[in-house]
Amino acid sequence: MTLRIRGMTKAYGGLRVVDDVSFEVSSTAVTGIIGPNGAGKSTLFSLVTGFLDGDAGSVSFADKDLSRASPMARARAGMVRTFQVPREFTHLTVRENLLTAAPNQSGEGLLDVFLRPGRIRQEEERIRAEADAMIAFLKLDRVADSPAGGLSGGQKKLVELGRALMTGARLILLDEPFAGVNPVLIETISDRVRELNARGIGFLIIEHDLAALTKLASVLHVMDRGRLIASGAPSVVLSDPQVRDAYLGGAAA
């Protein structure tokens, strides 16, 4: 399955925040997006997942055109995002956060809540087991029953990852999963991403931590001032003088 982004463009006022960006992402790979702050990476995520309407461009996933689809439809098509600032459900526990994400729950229909409690109980047992497995997988056991609002930043990122996984997504878009996360947790998240990728789930990751990202990603795309300025294998891209100039610039050291 492939995510195809074509000619994606978005301007605020006169400023093109995302400017004619096109590339493809394979759902069998881990792909990275890098670029300085304000390059338009998060905006690109919002455009691809339907949270923002672009001025031009098209998006398709698994050969299905999603350019006009709602964010919900895009997520159901198998392409699920997380947010740069975690958006956990603060008053729900970690387990409940994961449970909300399970698709096709008949208990979300009001009639069934009152008329078919037995069936809902069965379903709940099944997805609860799924959520518990996810909690163990993400090493969130100790906080499983705590409200998600009280977690550390890194744990919240894990909850968001867990939620995305619970939807059964085929391609997961992570916006700065390592930002503000301690090194041990970065290792955990990286390991999980690698394992999941081996199981056939694709990742598109925006990240500033180049060391951690290059260990994961087989392809990097570089954005600068809204434009895609380079794409390719990490070693090649990072030695590109244009990239070093734009991204690493003064901070190259």
Next chain:
Amino acid sequence: MEAYLVAIAIVTGIYVLLALGLNLQYGLTGIINFGHVGFFCVGAYTAAILSQHGVSLFITLPASAALAALAAWPLGLVSLRLRDDYFAIVSLGFSEVVRLIVTSERWLTNGVQGIPGIPRMFADLSGMSQASAVLGLLLVLNLVAIFAMRRMVSSPFGRMIEAIRDNEEAVKALGKDPARFKLRVLMLGSALAGVGGAVYAHYIGFIAPEQFIPLITFQIWMAIIMGGVGRVSGALVGTIILMVFMEGSRFLRDVLPFISEVEMASVRIGIVGLALILFTIHRPQGLMGDYTRK
């Protein structure tokens, strides 16, 4: 004295129905409904008009609930996708338009004169036993509402509406449409307000447009904010506090007879206003503390 207490208990029971509805909408789901009184009004007029045509109580109550929910349907369908604060304005406007309609369509509602002589409930009983029967009915209605709401809160549906309250964008990111859930919640809460309106119409016996002003909506807001947003029990506690305020202001008149009825109306508006300000600033989760969902 006993009759007075029963009368207050009945009005409290009606307000608790309204508060439960709003609490479901705002406390649990985060819908800013500033037009609650509009659905109360739809319910009251439905009951009044139907019973004028000899329809029995057993039909007017469910019909009022159904019509109020039905009135919420187009409103929710078109405006629940809007930003929270835009929905607040639109719903406030909705209740004003409802009032405009019942004021203008005299053929149906008798305009500003209102509808007098609405049949009482349990008319074959008399005096205290009739009032007690009404109170009993309200008790049953409230218990059913509370029971249903608890069931809902602990279901996947309830989990989802609380997720929506916490973060709507994240719900969308999971592939679920918040508007779908919010629409159902809006309609359910409105149905409760509609039932409340029907009981009110049958109990008071006379309704007119001036009884359905936005102040009622914000009294309910005051009640749920004081009682504790998001708690089913909060609706009850808050409404009782509200009634103490409102009835207290009535006693104030007995103590200070030089205050006119019109001035009392201003005092009540002022109390609601002050309560809204102080609670939003100092105790946004109400007297009873933070969201504890059960």
Next chain:
Amino acid sequence: MRDIIELASIGLVSGLVIGLAALAVTLVFGIARFANAATGDTMTLGAYAALIGTAWTGSFLAGGALGIAAGAATGLLAYHFVFKKLEQRSSVASLLASIGVGFVIRAVLGLVFGHGQQVFQLPMVRPFRIYDIRVQPNDLKIAAAAIVTLVVVFLILHATPIGRRMRAVADDPMLAKVSGIAPKRVMIALWALAGGVSAVAGVLLGMKTVVSPEMGWEMLLPAFAAAVLGGIGHPVGAVVAGILLGVAQEVVSPLVGFTYKIALTYAVLLGVLLFRPRGLFGRNEGVR
């Protein structure tokens, strides 16, 4: 045809009043980022203050000045005691509190002035005709006062340093914070300005009709509708939309009847939110 033009000219005047109220709404929405439901009651307060001022001094101009001062003071008090404390919270908290502020203002006005209607003692003047269109001299005065107010407000917004800073904050609160614009000063200027503009709207509405404790609250919906139609946070848009709404209300009132005039503003509000949420002049607002 002449009737329509006459209606339109009446609508133009009430549209200017709506436009002023919408201007107050949109300024607060653009800069403090919430829908201020106390706008209507601030209008009412301005009208009553102007009544007192006129009675004291015998001069309507002096009365109007007192009205404006009272409106500005109310805005500042509301900011200091309520909205400043809610700045870090969601816009819903401020919106809910603004309902409370409006109620408190209305309660005080009701207690002090009673619920009867009062009128400005304006000199009776016969209507005259311009090209066969009947014109009320009072309407001309109202329109002139509204236009002067608008000119002053736009001069403040565009030609003074604090006005430019207000617009910068409206354009991009993040950027404004980074570039060191003192938000507190901007807020004080905002609330004084919005309160003053509301008061002018209230005084003019009182001149046109009557003064009563409910008069401003009833203008709230049209004011919101015009602010949304003009594009939230867009001052020129609010005024233009207010005028459009005022004219449309008068022109359709023979068709739909007097009472449903107000429903028209509601329909416009809904229609705009559904089909063009950024209004006539607004920009696209992204979700961040």
